[in-house]
Amino acid sequence: MGAAPGTHPDREPTLRVVPLPADVNQHGDIFGGWVMSQVDIAGGVLAAQRARGRVATVAVNSFVFKQPVMVGDVVSFYAQIIRVGRTSITVGVEVYAWRNPTDLVSLKVTEASLTYVAVGPDRRPRPVPVE
Numbered sequence: 001m002g003a004a005p006g007t008h009p010d011r012e013p014t015l016r017v018v019p020l021p022a023d024v025n026q027h028g029d030i031f032g033g034w035v036m037s038q039v040d041i042a043g044g045v046l047a048a049q050r051a052r053g054r055v056a057t058v059a060v061n062s063f064v065f066k067q068p069v070m071v072g073d074v075v076s077f078y079a080q081i082i083r084v085g086r087t088s089i090t091v092g093v094e095v096y097a098w099r100n101p102t103d104l105v106s107l108k109v110t111e112a113s114l115t116y117v118a119v120g121p122d123r124r125p126r127p128v129p130v131e
């Protein structure tokens with residue numbers, strides 16, 4: 001059986017969100033900054049799980065907006081760990097949208113790569129625990 005529309009073929013989303021009218025720009029499309037914020041949250045959830053604690057975003061390595069996101073889309077964020085360094089964790093996030101429930105379409109809207117650093121209570125880098 002194939003994947004449901006609007007979902008990644010073989011993974012559960014880390015985050016699923018519906019943008020609201022407050023998140024649009026003057027043209028009626030969703031702000032890129034809204035998408036970036038949700039991507040950072042989704043990537044941070046996964047990085048914090050792997051780091052078993054607090055992380056800080058140190059870099060946005062790449063970010064591509066392939067398609068606009070619209071009010072009412074159901075937006076799913078699929079995060080996966082790309083690389084684990086000594087204190088850093090690089091996460092790839094793919095974003096898919098469900099649109100038009102009466103005749104559902106599925107679109108890959110964004111893909112991004114971000115790097116997080118495991119930090120301690122002093123906010124300084126700490127080693128990522130061995131799995």
Ligand SMILES: CC(C)(COP(=O)(O)OP(=O)(O)OC[C@H]1O[C@@H](n2cnc3c(N)ncnc32)[C@H](O)[C@@H]1OP(=O)(O)O)[C@@H](O)C(=O)NCCC(=O)NCCS
Pocket residue numbers: 056057058059084085086087088089115117119123124125
């Ligand atoms: C994250 C932070 C604690 C790292 O401190 P730092 O002294 O720069 O750390 P280091 O130079 O020791 O680097 C730590 C790790 O980050 C990696 N790193 C640093 N800069 C990077 C960059 N531009 N891109 C990718 N990785 C980077 C290093 O390679 C290192 O990884 P490794 O240990 O796996 O080899 C510090 O930069 C910080 O507090 N930044 C602000 C974080 C923040 O507030 N984010 C939210 C933005 S509002």
